[in-house]
Amino acid sequence: MSITREQIRELAEFHSAKSCAVSFYFQPSTPRNKAHKEDTILIKDLAREAMHSMESQGLESKGTESKGKKDSARADIDRIVRLSGELRSNGTHAKAVFACAAQNIWHEYDLPASLPVTQLVVDRYFHLKPIAHLLGAFPRLGVVLVDRHRARIFDLRLGELTEREGLFQTLSRKGRSDGYAGYDGGRAQRRVDDEARQHFKAVAGILKESLEKGVFEKWILGCQDIHRSQLEPQLHAYVSQALLGRFQADLGRITDDQIRTHAEQIVEQWQSDRRRDLATQAVSRARSNARGVTGLRRVLRSLELGEVQTLLIGENFQAHAVECSGCGHLDAHLVSFCPACGRATQEVVDVGEAILPWVIRRDIEMFYVKDDPEFDKVGNIAALLRFRSDNVQPITTTVADQLGRAGAAYPGRLRKFASR
Ligand SMILES: [Zn+2]
Structure with missing residues (x-):
């Protein structure tokens, strides 16, 4: 399973x-x-x-x-x-x-x-x-294989490739030829071309619908160049934007393993580009005091305040911290007693591991950053923020709202920041 x-x-x-x-x-x-x-x-x-x-x-x-x-x-x-x-x-x-x-x-x-x-x-x-x-912010991903008559649509989730049978059947029925008996050569060819056009249009329609319904968020196309040039002009603008990449595929021959391998390579490339881009953004936004923070102390605080939208952690990030046995507050200072509730703290050997449960529970987008010297310099941990509470005025009401949100999940942390 x-x-x-x-x-x-x-x-x-x-x-x-x-x-x-x-x-x-x-x-x-x-x-x-x-x-x-x-x-x-x-x-x-x-x-x-x-x-x-x-x-x-x-x-x-x-x-x-x-x-x-x-x-x-x-x-x-x-x-x-x-x-x-x-x-x-x-x-x-x-x-x-x-x-x-x-x-x-x-x-x-x-x-x-x-x-x-x-x-x-x-x-x-x-x-x-x-x-x-x-x-790692793995999007719901569709892999779409097409040729002149057929289309196959797969889900790719955490390395598992599953075919969406229903869609394939609909399309194959629509795309099926009724036979050309009785037509002369030219009319038969026109009819075949017309059927192909209708077929690619139907595929484009299903892709649009799948994205609208959230069946998938991003997709990858596998086909031969000749079919690609017929399908792509029919795609709706935002279907084109959601396309992560393409690979060459002969729909009749390709195996599921080959499909998965091609698709995973494309996803990896996309993720690594995106990671690099987000890490650069976080660092530069933190510098300009905008919606970005760097360094363990500041990131922990932003997590507790519910400010974090995207968390970036160095692949080899290692840092100690302490965790309050009472309220769960995490502190980068190795204090013996919790600054929020006064109870004894326990050592956390790997704070990068200890924050994951929060991050996952709160659906915070997260990436591991590799081989990025700039990122390394700022402490190997950073975040992009939804909002920045210390920039908002008047601070009393706004912070209270935000703490209300954060406090629902982390009552102890609420006290800490409310007392400041
Ligand atoms: Zn505490």
């Missing part, structure tokens, strides 16, 4: 101080036939390390609660090790498991095999960075 946006959101909701959240990501190594055994050994090693680091933390916190946590995590880790034997039959997919035995949670998902590493993490929340990468 592959994972949906809704399921990722549910995982992001999980947060528990009382039990352990075990996250496991498996990336099949290549060549697979030889590496299977190595994968199993690797998973056993990861399991041992995870148990070991839990034991060493356990030295500080003894007691029944701590024991319950450890038993729960151990049960999950054992089950993951048992699962490692089956992972090979999973074929070309990667796998994610999210588990918390104490709360009867066990979710397994197939993922596209593009994870950076196999990993196993035990924490207070599920680690979602590898799937946040996949989400």
Whole structure:
């Protein structure tokens, strides 16, 4: 089963101080036939390390609660090790498991095999960075294949290609020739041309409708050049704007794997262009004090204020922070007590991971930025803002409105900023 946006959101909701959240990501190594055994050994090693680091933390916190946590995590880790034997039959997919035995949670998902590493993490929340990468503002994407008589439309979601059968049948009926018996050569040719024109017009109509209904937001075209020149003039302006790219395809021969590979290359290129563009925008807007911020402290504050529209995090961003055990406030200063509610804070080893649940819950668009020295210089984390509360006057009423919004989800954070 592959994972949906809704399921990722549910995982992001999980947060528990009382039990352990075990996250496991498996990336099949290549060549697979030889590496299977190595994968199993690797998973056993990861399991041992995870148990070991839990034991060493356990030295500080003894007691029944701590024991319950450890038993729960151990049960999950054992089950993951048992699962490692089956992972090979999973074929070309990667796998994610999210588990918390104490709360009867066990979710397994197939993922596209593009994870950076196999990993196993035990924490207070599920680690979602590898799937946040996949989400990375992945638009609802249609892949459309056409030739003179046919059209096939696919959905591409998180590496899964699914054909929309219904649309194909409608089109193929419309495009079907009734036969040319009785026509002379010239009339037959005109009729064929006319049918092709009607066919491409129908395809253009279905694309327009699909975009209007939100069946997909962006699309990719696969066809031969000759058909492209017949289809594209018929496209509505905003259908053309939503086109991410094209590839050469012979509709009769191409396999699903080839379609997916072509489409994924186009999406990757589009995403990387967009990432670079957004990172540049965030940095320059932050400089001019407009709707952009850079640096961990300022980004955390904007997240808590509900200002963030797009979050950009360096691929290798690593920073410590503390998290309030009471209100959930995250602070880049490693303070022992929460500045918002005064309760004790807990260390967060990877703040880039700790903010993901918020980001996912609130549908904030997010990108990981790679190899961008300018971005690196400003702290490797930045955001584009919907609004900037400190620019708005009068500040009392406006901020209260915004806090009302932010406060619904984060009551503790509300207090912090209301008291300023
Ligand atoms: Zn607090």
